[in-house]
Amino acid sequence: MNDTYRKRMQTLLGAEQCQQYFDLLDTEPRRGFRVNTLKIDDDSLFALTHLEREKTPFAVNGYYLHGETGLGATPAGVAGLFYMQEPSASAAVTILHPEKGMKVLDLCAAPGSKSTQIAEMLDHTGMLVTNEINTKRAGVLLENIERCGTANAMVLNSDTKHVADAFPSFFDAVLCDAPCSGEGMMRKNEEARRQWSEKLVAECAALQKEILDNAYACLKSGGKMVYSTCTFAPEENELQISSFLQRHPDMHTVRIDVPFGREALAYPGHTEYARRIYPMDGGEGHFICLMEKDDRKEIVPSVGLIKSEQIPACASKFFKENLTKPYPYMLSVRGRIYGGTSPFYQAAGCRLMRHQVFLGEERYGRFEPSHNLFTSAWGSFVHKVDLSDDEVCHYLRGEVIPRAMDRGWYAVCFKGYVLGGAHSDGKMLKNKYPKALRLR
Template sequence: MNELFLEQMKEMLKDEYPAYLKKLNDPARKGIRINTLKITPDDFFANTNFDLEKSPFAKNGYYANIKSGVGFTPEHMAGFFYIQEPSASSAVTILDPKPGMKVLDMCAAPGSKSTQISEMLEQEGLLVVNEIHPTRARVLLENIERCGSANTIVLNNDPKDISKAFPEFFDMVLCDAPCSGEGMFRKEDQAVEQWSIENVQACAVRQSCILDEAYKCLKPGGTMVYSTCTFAMEENEMCIKKFMQEHPDMHLVPIEVDFGRKAFDLGSHTDYARRIFPMDGGEGHFIAKLHKDGELTESTKKIMQSQPLPKEAKDFFDTLFVKQYPYYFVKNDKVYGGIQPFYEVGKCHLLRHQVFLGEIEKNRFTPSHALFMSAYTKFKNTINLEEEDVLRYMRGEQLNLSCKKGWYAVCYHGVVIGGVKSDGTALKNKYPKNLRLR
């Protein structure tokens, strides 16, 4: 362990430093968060046998004694839960988004906080999630689709592009900024190896730039949460104090929660923020909640112009859907469904605008996997499989079950996990090849 880092922690924690050192040598705590877009907690507990202990950081968060490979179980692939370090859920708990709000997650990959926000929006309102790195943005998209979030726009951009496309558009903004990762030292050896004073200082500069762009996206009267998974004051209290000095219409809000502890008081009420140390049952987090002066007003933004919904798609939806999406968008034979209108995104690199439902191919509509995974979609034709057949399905094997011809939603414990097409004698497997179990 870097001696300079330990000296800084000793100066910061004083009498609690020995307790921190002791916890630093303990294994990192693992956890899951039940995804209530897909399954109720009661149904989750009735159909799984995880060794869980309630976490204080989120309503549906738990410490979990999980083994490697749990990410390839049918329950995880179906989106029943998200594997998440328990205290990482604290930032969204403190943000506290409500159904109907428009929310931005500026630095969103891999998606744990985005999917938590989506659950709390309860399929009402709009969530825009962004990740600057293309590879991580693809992982973000996969997690959004796996967890069934239907009202989500996924972008792959620099924060400067987001602020240009969405000026003062959002009721809430989460800025979970890239950081030096001091709170992940028990979890990630790479974070320990990369630590240096220079890296901390570079992170602080980058965080200030990201905060500036996040500010531009927030409505007057809106709420922003800034969070990191590091201990350095340069990236936490000092960063927020500098931000408020440069944006005098932003003010820290006291955080009323039962976890963690007050941050350090460097003036400007920086002690209103919250810190979580390993001694507090987590890894390491800083969370600041800020309010922007003014009154919230309804967002106005240009709507994307759509082609008419093709007859092939309309007939398919009429046959399969219990209820239609409120909005559809069609471009180049690709069909999207939305809970919100399809807003213009400027010059942003758009990975997904709400739900990609499928496309017209050779005068037929071919549904996407995302259509079946969307928690908003309710199906007329369903097939419920037991675990043995679910595993076969997720391996891409043919299921020799007799059904009427047509498309069906495949379910596990009543939750849709994908689609199949019946020819009357067998079910043609449509589970995506890149997701199949090996």
């Protein structure tokens, strides 16, 4: 371990706590998961999977996981019934506490653990905008958002400055889970140990300053914001917040009342109201600060809506015959059809990867449904087929399923929970599970 880092942690924690911390770095990290309440409740998931678990204090639907690995590739994982997540990583959204009907921004969102948690709490109400600047990581974010099944999420792949320009003073709540030096990842990531330096801390702090100011620009008057990191460096945490509050006097910290973590360090602006989580506290490593923007009258530029073309007749017919309930909002753009529970707002100047649920597209006068239509948790598909355990394995590998059924489209299910779609020609189910997701 870097001697400079060891000395910094001893100054931060004191000799006894510091020794406990370094002893824990050589133990296995805590593993966990969150139940996806958009698709299943806790009791139903445990009856289905028999997971060995223990409740965590960090989220109402969060659990420590004991023993099992590779759960993401199981049918329940593929169906999006749970999300694998380091247990204390759910604390930031618990503290933000988004409420139904809110417009919420997750500004630095990949791989999507916090975005999917926000989606669960919004429960298809309000709106979630989730952004990731790195294109490859944004693809992972989109995949997780779709597996979760949320019907009100806009996924962006943009610089935070572009997001701020597109959505001035727009959001009721903003999560700014900023990129950091990763000191809280050292127990589970050897690379985090190797790459650490005081230079990295300084570089991250400079980037966080810019991102925080962009997060502020997105927050409406009277709104709330959580700034969080997975590091312990005061330069990236309390000192970052203290400096931010000096730049934005209409923001103030809010004391966090939760049964986990410990009080943060005290700097100007009541930074001690924030929380720190160490491995000694049942997690890995996090800093979480809750702030509010003063409620003032302000003139806010409006965010426009995307103009829809007419929904193709073949698509309307398909939805009427195959969906149990319509989407409240629909959008048609060059033959591609989207549905959602929120208006289709513009994101001017941003790279838009997905707006709510991509339902499918018109091809040669007929409608071709997308995988996202089947994974969406909004309503359900009229025609379903439940596969045996062996058939599920074949389906997830992209193979045809011999099954005589009426012609048409079906939601393919594992014990009633949707995995994807298939089309029957009367003799067999032609597999429509995406090639990129198939098990090798």
